[in-house]
Amino acid sequence: MFTNVPFPAIFIAMSNKKRVFSGIQPSGDLHIGNYLGAIVNWVRGQDAHDNIFCIVDLHAITVPQDPNKLKANTMELAKVLLASGIDPKKSTLFVQSERPEHSEMAWILNCFTRMGELKKMIQYKQKSGLDVNLHVLRQFVQEKIREELVKNYKLPSQEGPFDGLKMELTIQKQLDQIVNKGLVDDILDGVIDKLEGVSTVGLFDYPVLMAGDILLYDTEEVPVGEDQKQHVEIARDIAQRLNKRVGKVVVVPQPVIKKEGARIMSLTDPTKKMSKSDQNENSYVLLRDDAETIRKKFARAVTDSDNKIKFDKEKKPGISNLLNIMSVCTEIPISDLEKKYASSNYGQFKADVAECVIEMLKPIQAKLAEYDKNEDKVRKILADGAEAVAPRAKDTLSRVKKAVGLGL
Ligand code: TYM
Secondary structure (H helix, E strand, O other): OOOOOOOOHHHHHHOOOEEEEEEEOOOOOOEHHHHHHHHHHHHHOOOOEEEEEEEOHHHHOOOOOOHHHHHHHHHHHHHHHHHHOOOOOOEEEEEHHHOOHHHHHHHHHHOOOOHHHHHOOHHHHHHHOOOOOHHHHHHHHHHHHHHHHHHHOOOOOOOOHHHHHHHHHHHHHHHHHHHHHHHHHHHHHHHHHHHHHHOOHHHHHHHHHHHHHHHHOOOOEEEOOHHHHHHHHHHHHHHHHHHHHHOOOOOOOEEEOOOOOOOOEOOOOOOOEOOOOOOOHHHOOEOOOOHHHHHHHHHOOOOOOOOOOOOEOOOEHHHHHHHHHHHHHHOOOHHHHHHHOOOOOHHHHHHHHHHHHHHHHHHHHHHHHHHHOOHHHHHHHHHHHHHHHHHHHHHHHHHHHHHHOOOO
16 A cells, blocks of 8 residues: 655655664763774764764663763763764764654654564563573572472471371472462562563663664664664564555665674673673773773783684684774774784783774874863754754654644
8 A cells, every 4th residue: 555645755866875874872981892883884984875873862761860960971972973083064963852753753653563573672671681581480489489498397306217208298298389379470470570660661662762763864774783783673674564554655774784893792701792781890991991991901801712813703702802893993804813913922912902992092082082171062063963854854754644644
């Protein structure tokens, strides 16, 4: 079924550059994972594309936030993006909550999204803690209750062997009754309640808001790190479903994930993604870390013991992560780095990776210091950005509303 809603041919005709949209959350200090996985690709692709970049504060509030900190983090992120090389003459940068069309679009898309699809999202399960295996948890709780009861149950002292066995069977029966009486289910219900209590409807709905961000701007390409691939895919699914039901009204976007940098891992546990929420400060390098801190963090980076600098994600995750980091920083392919370091030891290699990161961050940190003194300039860039994207956002939203049959 196709309606007569005009498709955004104007946008496509206006520019032969591909429309790129991406977002990043203002959720605290930024690390080199965000930079190498996303920001650097935004910066490097600026000339080739028609770019819109968004500070997604509405996504940030899907987990509890201190309001003053959130404001400060939004400013910090804007400064980092500008200092990293996002150029307001080439790209539009704005704050998501400044454009009400995002929330409105998300509501409409909610009605084209299935609960089942959202329940499958890995990030939702991880962030809400609902990725627990209930069967394993049930057995664990039963075992613990049984242990406690056995420990506290007083056996009469002078039982004969036969009576003892009988007594044991009676105790077992009683224990089974207690354990199965619903106590375990009550405990598990409590655990689930707690987990669901922490996780909000917003956290569940997060991918739909993200789909709204992308679809509002007729986005063709979405440069992201590997962890966001599933979210871009659901945006595609929602777009295709909407187009099928009401006529072709939105552009179906593509995720763009660079091989190098797609997944920068923790320095202390290279099987885990580098993340700001990690308790161990040595696991990540912040964009504002000074040279000495960066040297120390890389010197402590976890590796293996065979002293060969080779890329092998499975067998050598630590060294592979460091090669990856160095490759994105220097734009030298990993295979060339392997050759260069064929006869080096880990100590020397780690020190060189640290120096590459320090060099990469030097100009960014210098520009950050300038923006620290001129936050009004940053505010103006963001306000101009929100204004510049308004016509596109309004146009898509009104097209979608018409197609869906809203209003008169
Ligand atoms: P966020 O804020 O978690 O991350 C921003 C970008 O950084 C990438 N990234 C990484 N890449 C490689 N290695 C890492 N360790 C690493 N950590 C983070 C992420 O993949 C991402 O590209 N939901 C999104 C924000 C968003 C968005 C959008 C993105 C909202 N609307 C529309 C694209 C299009 C998020 O939370 O990213």
